Structure formats: structure tokens, C-alpha cells
Amino acid sequence: MFSYSKGIFVKLKHLAPSAAILAAGALTLSACGGTSATGEEASGGDSDLQGTLTGIGASSQKAAMDAWTADFASENSGVTVNYSPDGSGAGREQFLAGNAQFAGSDAHLDDDEAKQGKEACGADGAYEFPVYISPIAVTFNVKGVDELNLSPSTIAKIFKGEISKWNDKAIKADNPDAKLPDTKITAVHRADDSGTTENFAEYLKATAEKDWVAEVSGDFPKDFGGEAAQGTDGVVQTVSDTDGAIGYADASAVGSLSKAKVKVGDEYVELSADAASKVVDASEKVKGRGEGDLAFDLARDTTESGAYPIVLVSYHVVCSSYKDQETVDMVKAWEKFVVSEEGQKSAADSAGSAPLSDDLRSQIETVIDSIKVEG
């Protein structure tokens, strides 16, 4: 009987060399492993902050967040910033439940959530401020047409299928000098639920209510027809492959395609970072909130000269007070970096966002400075 079991151990010995080779391989790999993305060891920076910050929220901020965490880490190697792009709603919920130190959200807190913020963060409630402004481009591909002016009602009519040719009267009225071909218009929209669609629809609802009769939602209205494409890349791909196509997509993804100028007031505004951040400056703060709550009702229908109103604005939500000094210092350092000129430029380079204006930045910095220890 015992010789039987001994046989097993002899057999196990046969497996030992291969196990050893595997282990050695794993060790070799770990010995050579660089710990950063570029293979260079992270330099320490001169900050002595230590700890971990956890954020949950909008996936729209993810690319900017990657850039911020990378640059923040190079100055504060003791701080790890984790961000889980679970979605805006999940971010606000988890933040209010105390599972994260900050949240990223494409929409500001609603009144109920602002009240809950007082329970989660103490008497002053939660602070929120815009950190990420991303312009949405109306992009087109029409042979022989490089520049295009569009008024909100024309855009609405194109996307609901009322205008079907590029030489339509309405488009001609916007572009008296352009030579418009007799091409069929292919209006491309997102097939999936998306924040881009929601902001685009919100803009049309605010500026061309008569034409944009659908409810504002992340899903493109089904009965408006047009071509559906999956994701931002899908829209951009379809537009660039189709002569006569027009679509809307995050400006960072549009690449070399032409972007339409949009009518604001009496002029046609070209998409640019400055123009996009201007619309936030022209917007009113949400009423009835605390001093530290920089939530904006976006003025989509602004007539401010040079403002580009089709933008997605994403917020960071933080607490007005945290339990200990360490967390307060970390949150302050982190959020200050995010809104700083350097941080905003880094996001603009990596994620194609529009930097905050100096005026807004100084407002936000005042708010961040007032974060304190609880009690």
C-alpha cells in the first residue's frame, strides 16, 4: 500500500524541474520589470504627501484623468490617485456613500444630492467645480466644401431628416458664398447611449426648440432616422468614409475632418478651446447652492460673442471637509493640480479638452483653499 503512494511522490519529482523553470522565468521577468510606462523610474518630486486618493465617476474624463494622474505622480510620488470610470451616476452615488474621496461627473449634483452631500461631508456640503470642458464638433465630409456655417435650426433639421440635400435653401441661407453640391445628406449619429448625444441634444433643445421636438436623452431619437454608428470612433469613421455625411463627435476624436462653424447670436463661431471655455464663463451658477458649489446651468443659447456652446462639461465633486489633515492636504494638492494651468494643458494635449479660463480657475482655487478638517 505504501509503495503505491511512494510512486506518486516519485512522479511529483518529475514535475519539479518544469516547475522550477517556470518559477525562474517569473523571477527573471520581475527582475527586469520597469515600474513605469516609459521604463524610467519615477523621480520623487519634492512633496512629502503620502497616501491614496480614490475617485469614481464619469468615463468621459478618463483620458484626462490618465494625464493628470501621470503628471501629478511625477511631482508627488507618495500619492496614488485611483480613478474608476464606472459612470457619472455611480460616481456621485459612491461618493455620497463615502466610498470615494472625490467623484467625477458629467452632470452637477441635483438638489437632492446636494442635500445628501451635507450628510456625507458636513455642514458645508459637497463642493463641485468644472474641471474638464470638451467641445463637441459638428463634423462633415462634402466634396469641394471646406467651410460650413450652420445655424442651430439647420443642424436640428439636418439631423431629424427634414433637410436631405446639401444644396437645400436653409443651408444656402447660412452659407451664401459657398458652392454647395446636389449631394444627399447622410446624418450620422451615435447608436449607443452617450453623453455626447445628450449634450448635443441639450444644445439643440435650447437653441432650436421648434425643430428639435424630441426629449433630451443619451439615446438619439429613433424616429429621426439617419445613419447610426457605434461609439465616437464609429461616427468619425462613417463620416470620413461617406461623401455628403455629417455627424457630431468629441472634438478630440475628429482629427483632420472639417468642423462646421455654429451660429451664436449673429455670428458663426469656429470650434476652439477658448470658445468652448467661454460658454462656461457666460453661464449662470445654479441658484440656491452654497458658496463652494460651482455648478453651472450651461447657457447653451448664449449670444456671447465668440462662445462655442456645444460642449460637454465634467465636474469634480469633493467634500468641504475631511476627517484628517492628511486627506485634506492630498485633496487640495490634487485638485489644485487638476485645475492648474499645467494640469489643464496636460489634459488638452492628451485628451483634447479645452482648458479652463483664468477667471474660472481663480474662482475654483478659492473653493479648493476652503477645504478644511472636519470639526
Next chain:
Amino acid sequence: MLTTTNNSTTTSRTLTSKQLPKATPWVVAVASIIVAIIISFIAFGGFNIPVVAVLAGLINVVAVFAISASYEGRRKATDRVATTVVTSSFILACVPLISLLWMTISKGGAAISFDLLSRTMLGMKGVLDQQYVAGEATIAGGFYHAIVGTVLITAMACIISIPIGVLTAIYLVEYAEKNRLGKAITFLVDVMTGIPSIVAGLFAFALFSTIAGFIMPDAAGIAKTGFTAAVALSVLMIPIVVRNTEEILRLVPMDLREASYALGVPKWKTIVKIVLPTSVSGILSGITIAIARVIGETAPIMVTAGFAKALNWNLFSGWMSTLPTFIYDSQLRPVSPGDAALASSERAWAAALVLVALVMLLNLLARVIAKVLAPKAGR
């Protein structure tokens, strides 16, 4: 054999009856594919893979039947049709597998490099990807942290679930003898097998959130750790280990146990020295298959371990990435949107190749273990 009333054919229904040449089915199959392609070109204006596949299959079955029936008779023809259907189904089942392997190997193989294997995503930002896509730099970033995370979390899951699973199976087979507790456990294990993986993840996360809430109420987000993920994976792994081990233990002949008892060996010693060594190859290969099953889980890891960008060797503190979550995150939310998303996609394919290779290695290992440790017959 004499089942037909037609006398002229009955005489030929012997072993020496007319038979089509052996290569006939293959010739007919190739011909059907060619005909299907021609029809596809005429009717659909181009080569359309699904149309060709369906048409070729139908034409093949009809042609095989017609040819065989006219030459060999109806019984042979029916037999050949059955063979054709079975073979076609087998080929159909292989198509997704081969196509998946091909995609992973061709895309992952083109992207993989030692740098990707040995670097992490710490300090990764879109600008680096834009430089890579513009051809100004080599690809940055990597998934060394995800490989480490996968290995650590899976190893921890094994440490938790193998003892529990194997011991449960031993209880069920050796001690329970169909008593109530045994039946209850069997039922619960069956239920556990059907638990969706995301539910296991939420369970582990909720459990550790509650625990963390009691220990450190002020610390936000400390429930997301590699260990929480390992617990979620063990919820998925335990029922598989129990089932596999139970099956194998039941295969051990009763004679061996009885012989041992007859020599006065106590029950526990019989199990340790007789039953387990006899079935060790089966148990180990069952465990390896269970590992291969959970190593590719994405959903439970996402809710329990977060998305880490840096290397983390500590299972009990901080977020961790595994290969599946890394792939998911890279593909869905690229570091740089737009054209440079290509770089994220390449990293994801390379990681997918590593993951598939890992799973295949584990399956291979299971085979080797089963072969090497199997008790020799007639001993």
C-alpha cells in the same frame, strides 16, 4: 438486408455492393463550396462568407444524398447524410475557436514586445500614445502590473478554494453517505455553479465594505483590494473544484478502501494514503481547469479590485489590475481618444495574447499532470 421488394437491387446489397470511392465526400464538399461561391457572386454581387457557408452546407447535404442514393442506394445515402451533418457541425463548432485564436495571435503577436511585458501604466498619458501613433516614439506603457495582479489574485483564490473544495468533496464522498447535510451541500454547490460572476464580485465587495466600515469607518474605498477579488473568484472556483474532485473520488474502486480497512488501517489514513494518491492526477487536473476558468474573469475583478495603473504586490491594500480588466479598460476607454486609441488597442491585443497563452498553458499542464501522475493499471 432483404428489405426491399425490388429484386434487381437486392442482389447487390451485400458487402461487395457498389461503393463510391473514398474521396467522394471531400470532392463533393469542395465542389459545393465552389458552387456556393459562384451563386454568391451572381445573387449577392460578391464573396459573402456567411452566405457561402450556409449555401455550401445545404448544397453539400443535398448533393451527397443525391449522388449516394443514385449509386449506392437509399440506406447508404442516409448514412452518408448523417455523417455529413455530423462532420459539418463539428467544423461549424471549430470556426469560432479557430477564428478567435487566429485574431488573437495575429493581432497580439504583431503588438507584443518585451517592453509591454515589463512595464506598467504608471505615468501613462495620451501624449505618449499620440507620439507613438505619429511614429515619433516607441510604444509606451505595458501590463506587467496586470500580469502580477492576475498571478497573485488567482494564486490567492487557489489558496482559499482548493482546501475548501477538496475537503468538501472528501466529506461528500467518504463521510456523507447521502445524509441530509450531504444532500444540502450538493444542492448548494449546484446552486453556486450557476452564480453569475458579477454577483460573486458584488458579494465580495459588499462583504468587505461592511467589514471595512466596522474596522475603519473613515477610510474611503479601502474595500477594493486584490484579496477581495480573490474571495470573489473563490466563490466561483469552489463549486468547480468540489464537482471535479467529487467525480474523481467516486471513481476510486471500493475494493481499494475495503482492502485497506481489512488490514486495520483507520479511515483517515485510508483517505490520505490510498484514496487521494490514487486520484491525485484527476484532482490536480480538475483544479487546473478551475484555475483556467476563473483566470479570465473580468466583471468580478472590476467591482472588487478597481483599475490600477501601477505595480502593486500587496493583496491586502490598494487596487490591482488583472489581464482581463486591463484588456477591457484599454479597449473601451483608451488613454488617448481619437486616432491614438490605436495604441491602447495594441496593448489590449498583446495582453489578450498573454491571457490566452496562460489559459492554454494551464490546460496543457492539466493534461501533463493527468498523464504523469495517473496510477498505472494492473499494478
